[in-house]
Amino acid sequence: LVQDVAQKTNEVAGDGTTTATVLARAIYSEGVKNVAAGCNPMDLRRGPQAAVDKVVQFLSANAKTITTTAEIAQVATISANGDTHVGNLIAQA
Known part of the structure; x- marks a missing residue:
């Protein structure tokens, strides 16, 4: 999964694979901890997705x-x- 994230980042942006890998690992690690603690995995997915949507919106508006x-x-x-x-x-x- 992390390898796919890095490859996709490189294809789309041509840079940022290290950052993407570190972020993917952190999101995964924290997600596993939260699921183990009883959180709903779908709720956990919505959080990062909402953040991505906001970042893309901000970058598009400020590009x-x-x-x-x-x-x-x-x-x-x-x-x-x-x-x-x-x-x-x-x-x-």
């Missing part, structure tokens, strides 16, 4: 389209761990 080479270079530099040379190369590609 900024990048169009200039300078903006692409900024994003690429962040993805390249601050390496401006790599960021600029990606922006020019």
Whole structure:
């Protein structure tokens, strides 16, 4: 399941597999504890799903389209761990 989460994250976003894996493990571990304590599994599923829906809604409302080479270079530099040379190369590609 966690491997599927990481793979899907990589396919959709191209990044964030470590974060997705850590979150999936935490959600699973806490879910198992709560089910063992008597919680309804369907109620537990609704909580994270509601959170995902809110996050997607927030990100969609606050997303900024990048169009200039300078903006692409900024994003690429962040993805390249601050390496401006790599960021600029990606922006020019």
